[in-house]
Amino acid sequence: MNTEDIKGFFASPEQLDMADYLILDYYLECIGDIETALAHFCSEQSTAQWRRVGLDEDFRPLYAARVIHLTVEGELPELSYPVKHSETGPIHACRVTIAHPHRNFGPKLPNLLSAVCGEGAFFTPGVPVVKLLDITFPEPYLNAFDGPKFGIEGIRDILQAYDRPIFFGVVKPNIGLKPSCFAEIAYQSWLGGLDIAKDDEMLADVDWSTLEERSRELGAARMRAEKETGEPKIYLANVTDEVDRLIEQHDIAVNNGANALLINALPVGLSAVRMLAKHTKVPLIGHFPFIAAFSRLEKYGVHSRVMTKLQRLAGLDSIIMPGFGSRMMTPEEEVMDNIRECLQDFGHIRTSLPVPGGSDSALTLETVYRKVGSVDFGFVPGRGIFGHPMGPKAGAASIRQAWEAIRLGVPIEIYAQGRPELQAMIDGAATKK
Amino acid sequence: MNTEDIKGFFASPEQLDMADYLILDYYLECIGDIETALAHFCSEQSTAQWRRVGLDEDFRPLYAARVIHLTVEGELPELSYPVKHSETGPIHACRVTIAHPHRNFGPKLPNLLSAVCGEGAFFTPGVPVVKLLDITFPEPYLNAFDGPKFGIEGIRDILQAYDRPIFFGVVKPNIGLKPSCFAEIAYQSWLGGLDIAKDDEMLADVDWSTLEERSRELGAARMRAEKETGEPKIYLANVTDEVDRLIEQHDIAVNNGANALLINALPVGLSAVRMLAKHTKVPLIGHFPFIAAFSRLEKYGVHSRVMTKLQRLAGLDSIIMPGFGSRMMTPEEEVMDNIRECLQDFGHIRTSLPVPGGSDSALTLETVYRKVGSVDFGFVPGRGIFGHPMGPKAGAASIRQAWEAIRLGVPIEIYAQGRPELQAMIDGAATKK
Known part of the structure; x- marks a missing residue:
């Protein structure tokens, strides 16, 4: 991804209608350039190819997951757990908040799990160590669920x-x-x-x-x-x-x-x-x-x-x-x-x-x-x-x-x-x- | 558990009718006495209390999971991953083969998962690090499943x-x-x-x-x-x-x-x-x-x-x-x-x-x-x-x-x-x- 590509996966909360997004809180260990790794992390869990070949279009404004907050906790001498990977570069421990558009899957538990704990989250180049720490749901999403009857x-x-x-x-x-x-x-x-x-x-x-x-x-x-x-x-x-x-x-x-x-x-x-x-x-x-x-x-x-x-x-x-x-x-x-x-x-x-x-x-x-x-x-x-x-x-x-x-x-x-x-x-x- | 109690959770395959058992292969890191930890590991995943108070009975011959093979791979200076635990003693990496009686749950996937990856497997005192490596099914158990149609x-x-x-x-x-x-x-x-x-x-x-x-x-x-x-x-x-x-x-x-x-x-x-x-x-x-x-x-x-x-x-x-x-x-x-x-x-x-x-x-x-x-x-x-x-x-x-x-x-x-x-x-x- 080039610099422009990467930008499409970052936003400030003010730019987004937060009723349309789940908020995901991840702990990630990123290898190499942090912003590139995080752009891939968002891309892999949402719209991995955001335009058709030969067309001038961009699905990211509606469908991309985006980083809305990043705290780099520090550089690590090695990954916290040994995991096979091929990237090289410094390793950083990060806390990352991601806004993920729930229109991508809707109020369905299997599809939610597939998006937030699936191939996208766990198979991003440069992000071998991942922990999903929390999910916050906006009111319109919660309203589709009944929750406990008693x-x-x-x-x-x-x-x-x-x-x-x-x-x-x-x-x-x-x-x-x-x-x-x-x-x-x-x-x-x-x-x-x-x-x-x-x-x-x-x-x-x-x-x-x-x-x-x-x-x-x-x-x-x-x-x-x-x-x-x-x-x-x-x-x-x-x-x-x-x-x-x-x-x-x-x-x-x-x-x-x-x-x-x-x-x-x-x-x-x-x-x-x-x-x-x-x-x-x-x-x-x-x-x-x-x-x-x-x-x-x-x-x-x-x-x-x-x-x-x-x-x-x-x-x-x-x-x-x-x-x-x-x-x-x-x-x-x-x-x-x-x-x-x-x-x-x-x-x-x-x-x-x-x-x-x-x-x-x-x-x-x-x-x-x-x-x-x-x-x-x-x-x-x-x-x-x-x-x-x-x-x-x-x-x-x-x-x-x-x-x-x-x-x-x-x-x-x-x-x-x-x-x-x-x-x-x-x-x-x-x-x- | 005393020595006699522990014995009830060990067997040789020749003593068992293997058609009645799934074979579970685990990697375990055990703290303290290995046989005690493994007896608890089997007890927690099967019959945790094998007799009623005041009665002379023993449910283990029919219902206990039992160690049928143990290889101690070596002593470790510390757990491979830090996990909160309260036991003390030497830490050993072990490969353990367990015969688990499938009559305890039957040919049902949720109940199988509950037995082999549940509280028993992951919450045994002295066994904080666990990986379930394989399951082998006997013919009578497999026969209850249809498998792929195509x-x-x-x-x-x-x-x-x-x-x-x-x-x-x-x-x-x-x-x-x-x-x-x-x-x-x-x-x-x-x-x-x-x-x-x-x-x-x-x-x-x-x-x-x-x-x-x-x-x-x-x-x-x-x-x-x-x-x-x-x-x-x-x-x-x-x-x-x-x-x-x-x-x-x-x-x-x-x-x-x-x-x-x-x-x-x-x-x-x-x-x-x-x-x-x-x-x-x-x-x-x-x-x-x-x-x-x-x-x-x-x-x-x-x-x-x-x-x-x-x-x-x-x-x-x-x-x-x-x-x-x-x-x-x-x-x-x-x-x-x-x-x-x-x-x-x-x-x-x-x-x-x-x-x-x-x-x-x-x-x-x-x-x-x-x-x-x-x-x-x-x-x-x-x-x-x-x-x-x-x-x-x-x-x-x-x-x-x-x-x-x-x-x-x-x-x-x-x-x-x-x-x-x-x-x-x-x-x-x-x-x-």
Whole structure:
């Protein structure tokens, strides 16, 4: 590209009608001339050849992605990660803001992903290291999406729980239990005070625990638990399956008494989530498999906040995400980013309940609560409830006791006196398997 | 876990009925005791708590993933990529083969992905750096999949082209042309000798070029070109869209004369590809957006060969992939791996035409052909045809001339004498924008 060519891929925001553009925030490592690399970066993700041969025309004013802001963070001695490339020259770390015209693809998730994380973004000459950090959507684009049908308020209404976190539990053993045994464990946990007993994200519709049978057993157990406790409860059934079975799986589970559905968003695809969200009669809750494969490294891939935002846009009423526990290998700032993405203003799109998870128990609740800074979160132990030495009812009770201690401002060591369920957790006697 | 616990996650292949297991090949960087880390790695991706509290039972014989082979490649001074973690101890690079019981999820792509690239694989204590390198499927699992409906032979039958590569071209300008102009360019390229004129992966159904209108224009242009040349041609329409519109988009495009369909596999989701493959009346050709975000780094994420294999399993008759050109930043060995994944034996699953692409032209054809080592590939220039200074007909002709030169064993510089289309490419006069 010559100097004139390059200019066509730069603009100031004042020159553009920003309602027509998504704003993309990238971290890039550029080799050689920075402006040339960035012009290619914009060209490759939009109109790679902006005129027909022999014609005097220019598609860039309407269709080009353009750099609207650039911060050169500094020169690097080498790429942050070794990547095969053929360019030579100095390497610069850059933060780049790009205005990308959404008329190029429209309000469709697969086409959006193709534009911002596709060949254009990842195969630009001179830009071997790329991380998509954020996407900002203008109002007209957001208006094409429905977002969550229930949101946090809808989930709270079902549970009639307004002034505290929502208590989830992943029934364990997660794999191998027959439905009647699985139901008995969930039932005990509801009696102990759990709001939502859930299928593990790896347990879906399998021969030895069909969704039909499991949801029938769990639906009935839920109603028994509601009668016994006088409190509404949720059975969260995992409907993750091939996309042409999702609607049918929804109908089976909901008819049998599941009153929220779990879906592994990236494995089925965000677009399938959006499809299910249009159809669903109950809240949809997303789980995070696959996301770490492209979001864990600081300077490469796609930031998890982008995925949280897109999951909310697709219609998830609640989003389970890697939380604060050390097992989750996620910087605290990133967890906080993801929680914020669920809760902050997002046009007309409802909030989504954030559920930062990973190796939680009664002993981690206060930390999570203090970090989140509000009661608008879900708390989701697995073995912290179902591995409790006194059983799942006691496991669930230990969580509620921990919450009571926090609510009353009493140290849990004090509050545990005379409360053997919480005491057992403090004693570290919980079997951790 | 104690020593006995750990043992339950190791086995020799002779102890297992391998028809019940997928074989997973991982590169892992383990911190601390290797066997403990690997037992956790297997436990987290299968039965994380293998017995109910207070019961003497063990779900591991049926449901545990197990290490069947381990090679410790050596001790590392630090992790290959900085990742937040809390373990301490020596770091070892390991190649690990795991037998994962497919009864845990069944022959369903979203559930398979959740198990092998999910929380289990990426959130194991002591294993912060993970790359899934390969999956091997036993016959009974493969039998649940149909794979490509057409495969290489089906595409060759449509084109009546058996003893040479298949010549694709990405119509450019890719974004911004109205359908009648787009059709005229494609028409010219077919006259010049192209087999398949295709939509760019970023051009789908948009206001200014609806799939309805574009496929009508292109379908008609294709038939004119077939009449004029006496050769069958393909218009490859991009139907990438929200998953609940894919079937309708297929029907519109095919009814209007598109005789193959492009789909961005990861952005719509592999499961949506499988759904479309069941329905399709024409070959399905996949493009690769998003894959580089988790496959480019040598030691983290998911290897692209896994994605090629899964795309073939999902039913793509042809797979466009990053090729040999330097712009594609892909090691030659990895390109060859992906080509092999399309062509090698895979139970009853048909072969898929590999299309290694990226900045190709008449000048790169021989290199690609020599590297692939057979005629079973597609060749997919964009600007190498549509940026040709004499126009798209000449651009397409230059590719066919280059192939004739190869076929006859004549150096292209010689063969170009008296063939201005090829000569223009050699002269480097092609506009590269």
